[in-house]
Amino acid sequence: MCGIVGYVGRRQAGPVLLNCLGKLEYRGYDSCGIAVSSGDLVVYKDAIRVKALAETLPRSIEGKAGIGHTRWATHGEPSQVNAHPHCDCTGRIAVVHNGVISNFQKLREQLSGEGHHFVSETDTEVIPHLIEKYYAGDLAKAVELALGEVEGSYAIAVLMSGESRLVVARKDSPLIIGIGDRENFIASDVPAILDYTSQVLYLEDGDIGVVTPGGVEVSQHGKVVRRERHTISWTVEDAQKGGYEHFMLKEIHEQPKVIRDTIGGYVSAAEPPAHLATMGDISLEEILILACGTSYHAALIGKYLMEELFKVAVRAELASEFSYSGRASSVSRAIVITQSGETADALKAIRKLKGEGCQVIVITNVVGSTASRLADQTVYTRAGPEISVAATKSFIAQLMALYWLALPYAKIDIRRLDGLVMELRQLPGKVQRVLDSEATISEYARQLARCEDVFFIGRGINFPVALEGALKLKEISYIHAEGYAAGELKHGPFALLGRETPVVAIVAQDNTYEAMLTSIKEVKARHSPVLALAEEGDEVVGEVADSVITLPRVDALFSPVLNAVALQLLAYYTARERGCPIDFPRNLAKSVTVE
């Protein structure tokens, strides 16, 4: 998904385009760019976010017509050269595009043969060259002829030097025109332009529009058509959040789909996403996994998972501490997990590993990010853009990537393996059932919201889930929360327990079960209220804990997924009860690009 915008009118186009693009970042934000025309056409673009682009721009860019683009790469890495707008050979025609040109290879070869010069890897670049080829004084005609050769989906905006009009077209990708006073706007989505106007036209498939400061003319197959004007009555936030109060809840609810897309993507690929062992060699040596923040919790779960499946030692370490270690890393293969692919600490760790001759597999959500360029192999999670600062769906997608990386190397009984693969297919439905129990979870959240300290405990593969549950709660609800391995509680934290300090206990049906029940009893003896997460059918937990959140039955190796989703909901509803700014908590930023 990408976003495009355009402007013609009485103001300077640059600041207007940047403002509009900022509103479309929910569609993607790995690179962006604008083109502005006064007499000449100037293009500014890079693989950075809109705010960063705005800072690099010269003070005044003259020009009252322009186009802009914000990108979420699916083919071709995010880089300055692949960022939109794209130009023709002469640099006089600039195009922004949202969609996919399916026959671009053929067109590209054909145009190259005719002497056109291509600079990027994108499908989009064929469009400005086609327009250049057909241009004979009428830009709109040239666009129409160019699009006649194009197969696929597109919403495009075309700017030409010396022209104070935009030519736009759409097929199977969204495009709207905003009508202002002696100025007009174009955008992929309405929120982009709501700061300026609430009057919009929706273009239909096959429409070509010529947009000038004074008006809009839409035609289809060469005939002028009328598109009705609509008045927009809703606000920006409503639209992007798709009916939800916060991005975080929307993203939590996207998780069944994320799991399904991730599994589907990996299953249909002929090759596994990455090789843990050297090709042809199935013996595994010690593995190192590095990450920061929520990704570190995914790394810890990966450790328990791989140790169980491979029976080899796996270490999970904080990427931010890794560079201070005195020794060389001694492993030949490492996995680094970073949602953004730009986390400074993770990048530093990758460079250190590479310097020591280690093979690095990166798990990231951003195609072509710095981390993926440094890595030997990259596994992409398919979570899509994540807006909420608190990571939810990207965490679950990271777990799915780890499961998928690990399963082909599992040294376990074939019956267990078949069972695991079957369970993996059922996982989206089970996560949905956790989401369906939202109402119950929000009841418990109401009680939690009154507390100032909360402990989360778990053992084995669910110990990292306790850490993650505590992290979610503290970052969005500002309640002091600590995650502990249940066995460690007696070495200190017991002193803090009491009637005012609830404990959330994650109880899984694995070799930790009896020990967890013991831990809960110990906590109860110190009068702390206990909220347990347990599988349905477990009647014992209900007798020792004060309250129980019941989750669907699942193989213990996948239980972190369901437990994590339940704790995300618990954190969300607690923060909501306390009236916190959930999507943008104080002092936090989405991607930490400083050490």
Added chain:
Amino acid sequence: MKQAVILAAGEGQRLRPFTVNRPKAMLAIAGKPILQYVVEALAQNGIRDIVLVVGYHKEQVLDYMGSGEQLGVRLTYVTQPKQLGTAHALAQARGSIQGDFLTLAGDNLIEADTIASFLNIKPTAVLVKRVDDPMRYGVVTLDQRGEVKEIVEKPAEARGNLVSTGIYAFSPQIFDFIEPELDLPDVLNKMIGQGHTIRAEETEDTWLDVIYPWDILSLNDAILRQIQASLAGTVEAGVALKGQVWVGKGTVIRSGSYITGPVVIGEGCDIGPNVCILPATSLGNNVVISPFTQIKNSVIGDDVSIGPGGIIEDSVIDQGCIIGGHFTACCGREEVKVDHERHLVSVGAMLGEGCNLGSGVVAQPGAVVGNYAQVHSLKLLSGRLPDRSLVF
């Protein structure tokens, strides 16, 4: 008319177990919820500003429909906190209405043609249709001028076979007549009583309501008649595909399978080898059908896994069921109880979501199995089993 309000807050109690976790409008048929067919019909008629009234399990609607961008429409959501009736549902949309608008039910299947001629009618008006079983619906009587005289909901004895489709053209004036706890037909009757004119327009195109679980099969049949063959997955050598067969991306159909359309197979499915799928069957995404299984005229949900050697006909199997080998669900004429009503219907089995069936289970015609039921091997299922039943 530029705006439409779709009522998608309703539960559909008589459709249990299929509506325990989703609103009626989100029942999936041939890979899409009914609501999506309604939205697509509006979009094809150029109505892109759509207000969705949601309530019961509204998250299911939000998650699936999103901003509407994928379908080329703009969706605004309003919530009906309690399901007090259709007029109350409509009243929730008041703040988003800017002029004359269309009102539709999100759980009735329509096509673009169904409403095409209704778009230019002057409010207030109702779209009506002649049906064979008017007693299930609101029966409309017209006066000599063809205007609505009265709408009687589910009459014991129907005077004529003209019924309301629940599709209305309203002006914002309608909000002045709405009282809580009323249904829209009552509001219209009230308006008629006060001397207002309600026009009626008749349609002969598709309009299907789903009231009972077995209605899902009729809707499936109606939708599958429209599909065009499309192949996105992998089809191994030695597979026979006849008629209109739609296969989603990432799906593998293995050797020796025989598929006769109309059939829809979702994305990421694993079918065969040697599976036989016969007409009017739709499979969701991520479905596994093991060798030597035959499926006919059935609706299978997402993530369902069916073991080898099964026979499934005229049945509905909801998402996430895991079914062992040699499962049998054959069709027969049987009396099925829904609430306190009894219906004599020809149907196979109806399984709620997340059921787990051992090997060699036989479901008798008309068996309705609740969600998350656990059934041991070699059991015979009949009648109605509540959610989370344990059969051993």
